[in-house]
Amino acid sequence: MDKTTGSINPEPSAQVILRAFARALELARAHEGATAPNPPVGCILLDAEGRELTAGAHRRAGQPHAEAEAIALARAAGLADRIDTVLVTLEPCNHHGRTPPCAEAILTTGARRVWIACRDSNPGVAGGGAERLRAAGLSVNFLSDLDHPSAAAVLAEAERLVAPFSRRVQTGLPFVTVKQAISTSGSMVPPNGQKTFTNASSLELAHRLRRRADAILTGSGTVLADDPQFTVRLVPDHPDKQRMLVLLDRRRRIPEPWLAAARTRGFAVYLADDVHEALQTIGAAAGMEVLVEAGPTLTTHMLSAGLWDEHVLIEQAANTDGTDRVTLRRNPAPQFHLQGKDRDVLGHH
Incomplete structure (x- = not known):
């Protein structure tokens, strides 16, 4: 919501969403090969006007997931109250492992929207993160639903990034x-x-x-x-x-x-x-x-x-x-x- 007018801010444009996903993929690729058994993941936080606040990436198993890192950086910079949209290359987890659930971390912020590139392919937890966020009232969208001619190419990059993780958890x-x-x-x-x-x-x-x-x-x-x-x-x-x-x-x-x-x-x-x-x-x-x-x-x-x-x-x-x-x-x-x-x-x- 725009605090000066009381109106609801519109959804970020498709171009803004794609630019943020491209940045998140770049961050995740920097740690490709370092995160096993976890997938490399990137996350971008946007304010209500579609401007990047902070960004995070999962660096290796046992370290914070991308969403948690981005949110922690936002809090450290005094920007947490401006978080409106969360973009993440893989569906946020909703289970406890070596780190707390990322879906719960998102719900500790005022984020209203979440954009996800790839669904979690882990058979035991697939869909749980998106469902948890929707149940809490957030708008949850997937990159596959974005109406833009470049969306398919960006999605293909995201799917390739997570493909080794998907192969192992499925087979x-x-x-x-x-x-x-x-x-x-x-x-x-x-x-x-x-x-x-x-x-x-x-x-x-x-x-x-x-x-x-x-x-x-x-x-x-x-x-x-x-x-x-x-x-x-x-x-x-x-x-x-x-x-x-x-x-x-x-x-x-x-x-x-x-x-x-x-x-x-x-x-x-x-x-x-x-x-x-x-x-x-x-x-x-x-x-x-x-x-x-x-x-x-x-x-x-x-x-x-x-x-x-x-x-x-x-x-x-x-x-x-x-x-x-x-x-x-x-x-x-x-x-x-x-x-x-x-x-x-x-x-x-």
Whole structure:
């Protein structure tokens, strides 16, 4: 309500809503890969005129959720009484965990409206936050209902951000990203004496993919042939992040000194006999996204068997200006129910 006129302020415009969601997604993406087993989430608080008051993001498990952080910042700045609209990339939780429910945190403010990008996909709690806020009299809206030509693209970004969390809570298995680089001749194998053939920007992309992953999956053949490090080096990594390094090595060919060195580099190292075991191990350890960085055999089988969610293909010097071409594919129907023959074939590394 406008205190000077006593009139009810109109809903923020679609453009204001989309701009706030874009900002919330940017904040959340900064912590992508650091929040497992929780999803990365961003939150923006607006006043009645649609101006940003404060913003928050969930940084890691055990720390405040995005809504709680934004509200705490508003209180610290003396802006809490101006909170009118809450925008959040994922439905606020309504259950007690390591932190209190975000729906209740919102209800401690004078917020009248809540905009949500994605519904909570956790089967045990889905819908609870929105229902709690509606029951308390707040106007609750979803990004999918916003009438604007850019809304679908922003929603797709939000859904991709939460996809690894959704995959794990729904199946117990991680979201699988396969990175594949091929040379001008179509080979995945670098020339003798080299570990890569891609350009600097493609190498940086590979390290950004590692940064957001909770686990790296590879085969023993890749380890023995290339002696890879699998560390994040070309971009800043999340502080104190420990990734899983899952190695398909049924015949236990990888030498113990290499495994010890990987542990020294900060990895939690696991050996698996097949892909099924590997994915189950990652899911059981609360890993939400696994990056497959492997040789031709494992990569080809992961793709052909449908055991992937996202495929990042880097083609050496394929653009007209001589730069690498990067193509992103998403799998509409991943096949995560592994059959016996797939387990057998994919375990021989």
